[in-house]
Amino acid sequence: AAGVIQSPRHLIKEKRETATLKCYPIPRHDTVYWYQQGPGQDPQFLISFYEKMQSDKGSIPDRFSAQQFSDYHSELNMSSLELGDSALYFCASTLGPRGGPDTQYFGPGTRLTVL
Amino acid sequence: AQTVTQSQPEMSVQEAETVTLSCTYDTSESDYYLFWYKQPPSRQMILVIRQEAYKQQNATENRFSVNFQKAAKSFSLKISDSQLGDAAMYFCAYRSAANRDDKIIFGKGTRLHILP
Structure with a gap:
């Protein structure tokens, strides 16, 4: 079965640079979530989109922005990168109404390293 | 706000033995979902098992099962x-x-950790 696709899988950037992470949800899934997992930590929710509209926002820095496109893929844009942004960024997708029973399926993650 | 607590940072078990991982949570809601995710060294986040709070029956998935105690959270x-x-x-x-x-x-x- 098709899974969530994230690209790139690895990304190395310098401080103050920008980065764009992409997420392609499972076909027919209309909801996308972004999570950040720092080294040795649990994943933390950043932001989510449902039907191309932002639906919830967590502890996402103002330097980050995201959107969901008409084909339901999503991009997380990160500017003025800091060392502390080094983390594994997961995208997850699900289908159905908000609060519905559908499970969130996670992509393999993008490992961002900021030097 | 909801919180999830896992009090065992590390555990070890002998291969072929049984092990139980603990989890407690805090919420004021009556309807919710609970999950166990597995993250191997590849760091892929893999769903192991899922439980709907309104279901009294404990979820089972092959060798994995849960003990869901709603009142005790x-x-x-x-x-x-x-x-x-x-x-x-x-x-x-x-x-x-x-x-x-x-x-x-x-x-x-x-x-x-699984000990051979």
Whole structure:
């Protein structure tokens, strides 16, 4: 079965640079979530989109922005990168109404390293 | 706000034995979902098992089963016949069933070692 696709899988950037992470949800899934997992930590929710509209926002820095496109893929844009942004960024997708029973399926993650 | 607590940062179990990972959570909601996710060294987040709060029957998935105690807000994972491939970080997780709040809240994780 098709899974969530994230690209790139690895990304190395310098401080103050920008980065764009992409997420392609499972076909027919209309909801996308972004999570950040720092080294040795649990994943933390950043932001989510449902039907191309932002639906919830967590502890996402103002330097980050995201959107969901008409084909339901999503991009997380990160500017003025800091060392502390080094983390594994997961995208997850699900289908159905908000609060519905559908499970969130996670992509393999993008490992961002900021030097 | 909801919280998830895993009190065992690390555990070890002999191959083929049974191990139980503990998880407690705090919520004022009555309808929600609970999950166990496995994160192996590849760091892929893999769903192990899921429980709907309105279901009294404990979820089971092959060698994995849960003990869901709603009143006690406890959700432990039992792994039977442990295998080397079960070695991973295990995260207990909560998700509200409320209409506008469906982000997943994770515990800090339990690292499980399988001893050959």
